Amino acid sequence: MSDATSPPASGKREALRIDRLEVAYGGIKAVKGISLTVSTGEIVTLIGSNGAGKTSTLKSIVRLVPAKSGAIEVLGFDVGNLPTHRVVGLGVSLVPEGRAIFPNLSVRENLDLGAYLNRAPAAMRRNLDRVVALFPRLGERIKQLGGTLSGGEQQMLAIARALMAEPKLLLLDEPSLGLAPKLVSQIFESIVKIAREGLTILLVEQNTRLALQTADRGYVLVTGEIVLSGPCAELREDPRIRAAYLGEDIGRPSRV
Template identity: 55%
Template sequence: MLLEINDLTLRYGRIEALHGISLYVNEGEVVALIGANGAGKTTTMRAISGLRPVGEGAIRFNGEDITNLRADLRVRRGICQAPEGRGIFPGMTVLDNLDMGAYTRRDSAGIAADLERVFELFPRLAERRRQLGGTLSGGEQQMLAVGRALMARPKLLLLDEPSMGLAPMIIQQIFDIILEINQQGTTILLVEQNAQQALSRAHRGYVLETGRIVKEGSGQDLLHDPSVKEAYLGVA
């Protein structure tokens, strides 16, 4: 088991955002976390990456308790996030943004090899390597956010709403690349409002509602679950 979360509680002031959630991610999996706005999906991601302190519960990664570990040390352990809203550096070139993803690394040969891998996955970024991040289209910025996360050579890649604000054709392309990244050996935890795209590619999934996990199962089982279809897929 690569990631294990047990009875995790997280508060914003007096408001309890996560109510004792438990989930796990096995090495090599794509696991989807779906739910409506405000369900606690991004909060869960921030807890895993160390950007929000937890109240109670435990987070274990690769057999180690990381519940209280600093965020930068989690990156060094192999957890890297492409955040909601992309979070690229608009005034820096594509190449400089990608270099920032490798800031914890010192293996120049490995960094060069991973840069070529990112350009193979995202040929558009190779074409625009000298272009400022802020001048890219929304889809290209999402590619850059994922590519930057890959430059850390993560064991676990956290993807927060990768399809947000993108055209349907670009969404399809992004999800195809996510699947390819997984097939190349990277484990992925995916937060996504586009339940159809997420569950159709996930090995397993969890449904989060108001800070609680209410369903879990294989991607296909959840995709065909009547209550999931009605709530998240627009099918009555």
């Protein structure tokens, strides 16, 4: 019915639709039939502890791991049979867990590599100005090698590099990982700013408190299944979330 050049069939303003996605490694199911949506302009968070299947979900969106079954629509297009570079070409950027910047290239060179979809000098200049305005520290360190940046600065660089491709949908895999609280706050403030500029964001996090403060809606993933979802304002007040993820004693007589 639809191919990569036809407009979205549904007409809905959904940037991402995942329908009954399963991901398996050999015989082990990491993602067990999850469904979720992210509307244009939203920040949606996918939270869950170690091994819940968060990274597997993000990787399957950009087709870095194959889906065993289910469907994924990105910006209205079925990406089921597309190679990764075509999904990226639709306007999706993944900032991977652990950042994966190039340590032996300068900040500027790392950023230039992110711009490979649109290398017109005017566009590169505009995008560079934009990411440096967002992360002034990168501007101050533009000639420094990526590997000499602090962990927080590397995370900024990884996000900035993704933005150089002018994505419409940004996938963030645990941007808070291993960072000091002050830097985490800075990164999350930037994420909110990026969203205000009109980007749609799927934020994967283990830092539940911060993710639920930052996003509009959330999904809770437990061993490959979504067990709870809703507006973050509601999830923050949910006793199950407060007990299991926010470390709050909510007066239960005994732990579940």
